[in-house]
Amino acid sequence: MVFEPQDAVICFSTIYPAFMNTLEYLAERAQSIIYKVEHDLPRSDDDICDDFERMLDRTSGEGKKPKLAIFDTVSSLPAVRMPFERLTKICRTHGVLSCIDGAHGVGQLHLDLPQLDPDFFVSNCHKWLFTPRACAVLYVPVRNQYLIRSTLPTGFNFLKRDQAAKTNNFVANFAAVATSDDTPYLCIPAALEWRQRITLGDKxxxxxxxxxxxxxxxxxxxxxxxxxxxxxxxxxxxxxxxxxxxxxxxxxxxxxxxxxxxxxxxxxxxxxxxxxxxxxxxxxxxxxxxxxxxxxxxxxxxxxxxxxxxxxxxxxxxxxxxxx
The missing domain is CATH 3.90.1150.170 (Aspartate Aminotransferase, domain 1)
Known part of the structure; x- marks a missing residue:
């Protein structure tokens, strides 16, 4: 993504520290402004969403353009369930890209990504789905896949911009990334099959x-x-x-x-x-x-x-x- 100096990125005070560092790095590169919603927990879902909308208004009022917002499904510390469904809708209403940190999402919560319709959703499978580490999920709707043109490191299926305009190579891009080990991904079907066998009470x-x-x-x-x-x-x-x-x-x-x-x-x-x-x-x-x-x-x-x-x-x- 290309950030301009007037662009703003919004996050919450419960953001995972590594992601805060990522935003700080982006701010150094693009001179974008980071707005952090500071709130003392516990707070109601209504209060959290109101805090977020007030930050959007403040950002615009200061002449900045809210471009991207990052928030959790369940934050790490404190471990609380965020009203991420409502926050995603607010982003959509205000024309802000939503980036959901779902590290504690897959396997812990019921997730319907097409219905949720975030702009970006990232999770992993080793925490709550019981797969090995280095097994993760990146969900990007087709409308935004043009924004992710390269993997890190850049893989064998990278296309130059003029070529990428003719075909969608989003999946192919991630299919061959240098020396990445694909075996953790191959464990997902076994993990899902095992989970389907679990019976507790009448469920x-x-x-x-x-x-x-x-x-x-x-x-x-x-x-x-x-x-x-x-x-x-x-x-x-x-x-x-x-x-x-x-x-x-x-x-x-x-x-x-x-x-x-x-x-x-x-x-x-x-x-x-x-x-x-x-x-x-x-x-x-x-x-x-x-x-x-x-x-x-x-x-x-x-x-x-x-x-x-x-x-x-x-x-x-x-x-x-x-x-x-």
């Missing part, structure tokens, strides 16, 4: 997996919050937590919350307790992100909560004893 296949994970995350997050005596991050409508991930606040004084402490807690939980969690700092508190998977049960959330309680009770950082 089977994708519906069984998605429903089970959402319910487990909702109930499991509350169990951990009860163990720690804190709360789950969600809004009044419970839409932020309408996914397979949950965020529980840790009972730590704001005065000692830090990224260093979060890293230390992660190391202890992952390496010494053999329980994979993601402790992170958000605003003035430390939170733990927990993911529900079809191979987990409530006992695993209970074990995580008890381990966190024990670690927070006994673990010392910089000479200070952390008490709950």
């Amino acid at each position: 089977t296949g994708e519906e069984a997996i998605i429903s089970y994970n959402k319910e487990l995350a909702r109930k499991g997050g509350q169990v951990v919050a009860d163990i720690l005596g804190t709360e789950v991050l969600d809004n009044a409508e419970l839409t932020l937590g309408d996914c397979a991930m949950t965020n529980v606040r840790l009972p730590i004084s704001p005065e000692i919350c830090s990224d260093k402490l979060a890293d230390s807690l992660n190391m202890v939980m992952n390496r010494k307790r053999n329980i994979a969690v993601n402790v992170y700092r958000y605003k003035k508190a430390l939170w733990v992100r927990l993911s529900a998977q079809v191979y987990l049960e409530m006992q695993h959330f209970e074990a995580a909560g008890q381990a966190l309680r024990e670690v927070l009770t006994t673990y010392a950082m910089d000479g200070s004893r952390l008490l709950i």
Whole structure:
């Protein structure tokens, strides 16, 4: 895509850090302006969409042209479900290209891409579809495929602009990219077939997996919050937590919350307790992100909560004893 100095790219404060770095790099190259929607979670879906529209108005009011907006299906940290369907419609209404970061989308949420009709959608399959890494999805409607003329690195099926105007080589472009390993992609049919065999209660296949994970995350997050005596991050409508991930606040004084402490807690939980969690700092508190998977049960959330309680009770950082 060609960006002019008057073009603006809009994102949210929950954007994945690597993608923020990408936008910063684009801004250096094209002198485009980045507008970030800063908001404190939890917020309702209405508030999130209103914040976004206000940013579009502000951008235009400052003489800039909103060209591209990037937002999540489910953000990484905090892990909350964004109203991406509504945000996509808002982009379409305002003539802004929508770029959806669906890293936590495929396999976790019900997705109907033709109905959603984003301008760009990117996901991966190793998080929630259970394929090997280096297996991803790039969905681009035909109307926008002319914008992606090359892969990185440029593959064998690249066409010069005059040739590309005569034929659509979008798929062929990605079919032969230097030394890329195609075997992860070949695992997708087996992963889908395995998922269709899953039966949980009276549900089977994708519906069984998605429903089970959402319910487990909702109930499991509350169990951990009860163990720690804190709360789950969600809004009044419970839409932020309408996914397979949950965020529980840790009972730590704001005065000692830090990224260093979060890293230390992660190391202890992952390496010494053999329980994979993601402790992170958000605003003035430390939170733990927990993911529900079809191979987990409530006992695993209970074990995580008890381990966190024990670690927070006994673990010392910089000479200070952390008490709950």
